[in-house]
Amino acid sequence: MKTRLCLTMVIIAMLAAAPCPAQEHARQFLTAMEAYKAGDYAGAVNGLEAIAVSGIKNGQLYYDIGNAHLKNNDLGRAILWYERALILLPNDPDLRFNYDYARSLTKDAQDETTNPLVHILFFWKYQLSTRTVIVLALAFNLVFWGLATAQRLTRRRGLRHAALAALLPATVLIFTAAYNYYESAHPTQAIVLPDKIAVRSGLEPTSTELFELHAGAKVKVVKAMNHHVQIRFSEDKIGWIESGAVGRI
Amino acid sequence: MRIAIIILATLIGMLAPLCPALAEVTVRAEVDRTAVAPGESLELQVTVNGGKGEADLSGLTDFKVISRGTSSSVQFINGHMSRKQTTTYLLIPQRKGQLTIPALAVEVDGQIYPSDPITITVTDQPDTGDHSSNGKEVWVTHEVSNSTPYENQQITYTFRLYNTVQINDAKFQPPEFDGFSAKEIKERRSYRKIINGREAMVSEIDYILIPLKSGGQTIEPAVLQVGIIRPDRTRRQSPFDNFFKDPFFNRGTVDTRILQTDPLNLEVRPLPPRPPDRKFSGLVGHFDLRVEAESSDLKVGDSATVAITVEGRGNIMDAQPPSLQVPPAFKTYADNPQEEINLDRNGFHGKKVFRTALVPLKAGQFQLPAVTLTYFDVDQKAYRTLTASAPALTVAASQEASPPPVSITPGPVQPIKKKVTFTGRDILPVKENLSAIQSHQPISWVIFLLGLATPALIFAGTVLVQRLRRQDTRPAALMRAKAHQALKAAQKGPGEQFLTGLHQALTAAILAAAGRMGAALTWKEAEALLLTSGRSAEEARQAAELLSTIESCKFSGQPPAAQQRDALLAQTSRTIRKLVP
Numbered sequence: 089m090k091t092r093l094c095l096t097m098v099i100i101a102m103l104a105a106a107p108c109p110a111q112e113h114a115r116q117f118l119t120a121m122e123a124y125k126a127g128d129y130a131g132a133v134n135g136l137e138a139i140a141v142s143g144i145k146n147g148q149l150y151y152d153i154g155n156a157h158l159k160n161n162d163l164g165r166a167i168l169w170y171e172r173a174l175i176l177l178p179n180d181p182d183l184r185f186n187y188d189y190a191r192s193l194t195k196d197a198q199d200e201t202t203n204p205l206v207h208i209l210f211f212w213k214y215q216l217s218t219r220t221v222i223v224l225a226l227a228f229n230l231v232f233w234g235l236a237t238a239q240r241l242t243r244r245r246g247l248r249h250a251a252l253a254a255l256l257p258a259t260v261l262i263f264t265a266a267y268n269y270y271e272s273a274h275p276t277q278a279i280v281l282p283d284k285i286a287v288r289s290g291l292e293p294t295s296t297e298l299f300e301l302h303a304g305a306k307v308k309v310v311k312a313m314n315h316h317v318q319i320r321f322s323e324d325k326i327g328w329i330e331s332g333a334v335g336r337i
Numbered sequence: 338m339r340i341a342i343i344i345l346a347t348l349i350g351m352l353a354p355l356c357p358a359l360a361e362v363t364v365r366a367e368v369d370r371t372a373v374a375p376g377e378s379l380e381l382q383v384t385v386n387g388g389k390g391e392a393d394l395s396g397l398t399d400f401k402v403i404s405r406g407t408s409s410s411v412q413f414i415n416g417h418m419s420r421k422q423t424t425t426y427l428l429i430p431q432r433k434g435q436l437t438i439p440a441l442a443v444e445v446d447g448q449i450y451p452s453d454p455i456t457i458t459v460t461d462q463p464d465t466g467d468h469s470s471n472g473k474e475v476w477v478t479h480e481v482s483n484s485t486p487y488e489n490q491q492i493t494y495t496f497r498l499y500n501t502v503q504i505n506d507a508k509f510q511p512p513e514f515d516g517f518s519a520k521e522i523k524e525r526r527s528y529r530k531i532i533n534g535r536e537a538m539v540s541e542i543d544y545i546l547i548p549l550k551s552g553g554q555t556i557e558p559a560v561l562q563v564g565i566i567r568p569d570r571t572r573r574q575s576p577f578d579n580f581f582k583d584p585f586f587n588r589g590t591v592d593t594r595i596l597q598t599d600p601l602n603l604e605v606r607p608l609p610p611r612p613p614d615r616k617f618s619g620l621v622g623h624f625d626l627r628v629e630a631e632s633s634d635l636k637v638g639d640s641a642t643v644a645i646t647v648e649g650r651g652n653i654m655d656a657q658p659p660s661l662q663v664p665p666a667f668k669t670y671a672d673n674p675q676e677e678i679n680l681d682r683n684g685f686h687g688k689k690v691f692r693t694a695l696v697p698l699k700a701g702q703f704q705l706p707a708v709t710l711t712y713f714d715v716d717q718k719a720y721r722t723l724t725a726s727a728p729a730l731t732v733a734a735s736q737e738a739s740p741p742p743v744s745i746t747p748g749p750v751q752p753i754k755k756k757v758t759f760t761g762r763d764i765l766p767v768k769e770n771l772s773a774i775q776s777h778q779p780i781s782w783v784i785f786l787l788g789l790a791t792p793a794l795i796f797a798g799t800v801l802v803q804r805l806r807r808q809d810t811r812p813a814a815l816m817r818a819k820a821h822q823a824l825k826a827a828q829k830g831p832g833e834q835f836l837t838g839l840h841q842a843l844t845a846a847i848l849a850a851a852g853r854m855g856a857a858l859t860w861k862e863a864e865a866l867l868l869t870s871g872r873s874a875e876e877a878r879q880a881a882e883l884l885s886t887i888e889s890c891k892f893s894g895q896p897p898a899a900q901q902r903d904a905l906l907a908q909t910s911r912t913i914r915k916l917v918p
Binding site: 232272 | 782795800
């Protein structure tokens with residue numbers, strides 16, 4: 089009995105001494121903030137990226153990482169993290185401002201990757217975060233089935249019309265959410281990370297250099313092969329680079 | 338007597354303007370053209386305004402003269418009478434060359450009044466007047482007031498259109514005025530002028546030009562498109578033609594002409610070397626300078642406005658504020674300059690007022706130094722320096738212990754809005770809130786699908802329950818369904834079917850209430866069944882009576898009247914709802 093009691097107390101003490109992950113993240117975060125303020129931007133990057141790598145998905149955290157990279161003169165990674173933050177916080181004004189500023193520093197004239205008409209026609213896709221789309225899809229789905237059930241029970245015609253009215257946004261948002269799931273599972277957009285990189289016609293270093301890209305250029309990854317990826321910068325500019333030269337959004 | 342004098346004086350006053358002797362007499366000679374071919378004739382009109390008399394034609398030795406008659410008219414305009422006599426002659430030249438119609442003397446009331454001489458050209462091919470005013474119907478000229486101006490000296494450019502015939506639809510295309518700052522004077526002038534014996538309508542368009550650089554400058558030709566109205570020669574002239582002497586009424590043809598002036602060459606002189614000891618203001622013209630202070634007695638902390646006014650004719654719009662040397666004991670606040678600049682045929686003129694608010698910081702006597710302005714005087718062809726003495730300011734100590742906050746009200750100032758541009762670029766700061774480390778894991782697709790499916794499953798469950806309820810095989814449920822079905826059939830059926838349906842519906846409802854199966858009941862059996870199933874005696878009696886009534890109607894063989902049918906249907910429906918709700 090005495091032995092069992094001692095064992096229990098040891099386990100409790102060990103559990104109490106072990107740092108909780110949340111506390112560890114907070115400590116890392118505060119240290120990174122101190123480093124950022126002190127001008128140690130590389131230190132801030134390390135601390136913040138360690139939190140992100142541990143599985144924390146947060147738009148503000150990604151924004152801070154982007155800031156630290158930008159101050160550390162790493163334009164490619166700054167834009168990469170800003171892009172990731174934009175998926176979670178598409179309407180954050182600070183993020184928009186810094187992203188636009190970082191974009192203004194890039195050297196490659198970027199074509200519109202998406203037709204502006206698509207942005208207008210499917211505005212909710214680009215104005216709402218993925219989480220908001222999912223929540224709204226669930227909400228409209230619930231409203232539709234709720235009204236349909238009520239109509240079934242009461243046989244009121246007005247409820248039938250209301251249910252049909254809820255069906256349209258529910259369908260649109262469900263498909264958008266499904267597309268977002270697919271997009272996040274198969275990311276194709278990527279950002280060029282090095283200051284300058286040659287895009288070649290093949291995987292070999294001796295392959296013909298087709299064109300050059302610079303840090304921050306947004307590309308579409310077409311396929312991957314042997315530690316290389318085939319990227320498309322615009323309609324007529326496609327070629328191969330090493331897979332480490334781009335960061336997937 | 339006094340009244341008589343007043344009446345007489347009034348009459349004299351009224352009649353005096355009517356006296357022709359007091360009117361001014363003028364004589365004018367006009368020809369219809371100044372170039373003719375040998376054998377052709379021209380028309381000469383001698384007009385005497387303000388009197389009557391005959392012209393002395395003895396000097397017309399080179400022409401054969403044929404009189405075409407005299408007309409006279411009297412007009413009253415604004416209470417004044419004017420007489421006008423016009424004598425028309427037909428002249429036929431007797432030789433070729435430059436012939437002269439000399440000044441024709443007309444004697445009016447003993448006084449001799451001469452007309453202006455007119456030169457007539459007689460050639461085989463008379464000049465139609467495309468290149469000079471002689472014989473022209475419409476021509477244009479342009480000129481500048483000064484062909485050798487100084488740099489920044491304003492000059493007047495005048496374009497003139499002369500027409501001796503009716504014209505319409507004139508379109509003016511001004512020159513480009515390269516090398517000049519040009520401003521059109523909106524007010525255009527029109528007047529009549531006798532040119533070589535012919536009356537022409539003159540229209541003027543003026544521009545004020547300021548040469549921007551020295552050296553030879555050329556003003557390109559000005560172009561005018563104009564339509565000349567030609568009378569319809571095939572139409573008979575009527576006495577009303579003069580009345581309808583208006584393009585609107587004219588029924589002739591329009592001959593469109595393009596007229597252009599010759600280029601104008603100007604030599605813009607550079608300004609002389611600037612005086613080394615004076616600061617040139619850049620003004621060219623004639624200017625005055627004055628300095629005024631709003632108040633010369635001040636207290637520390639008060640404000641007084643000093644106004645420097647530059648006024649004159651020239652490029653006043655370019656005037657910059659003259660330097661006002663203020664002692665260090667004053668704070669100064671400059672106001673936006675106030676401009677009053679006008680434009681007329683002599684150029685820009687007006688004034689520019691530069692106001693500065695002075696706020697004394699300490700007490701004492703202060704003499705502001707004189708204000709100077711150096712400009713180039715175009716008449717004197719030299720730089721001239723204006724000096725205006727500034728007032729002395731007496732500043733008394735403030736009576737308050739501590740100086741009040743300085744309040745400057747230099748007058749209404751229109752805010753100048755401009756596009757905001759970045760003066761520096763940087764990113765916005767990091768977000769230090771600890772909420773940045775709260776993970777916002779996206780909703781997994783499994784949960785999303787569950788969320789979608791759950792309400793759909795609830796709906797499906799509801800539908801299933803409803804269907805199961807419909808498939809109830811208990812006698813009460815079956816008979817209730819039969820009752821409702823029979824009632825529906827009765828509502829639609831005519832005559833006997835109606836009564837049969839009602840009977841079946843009521844019978845089925847009574848059996849359902851009793852929880853039994855069956856097909857037929859007498860009214861006594863029905864009452865007994867309901868009583869045994871726990872219904873009240875009243876309820877049982879009413880149902881039995883209704884069943885009896887329906888049977889009676891059914892077996893009578895007569896279809897019920899419409900009113901009776903409605904009453905039976907309503908009563909049966911009510912009873913069924915009570916028995917099987």
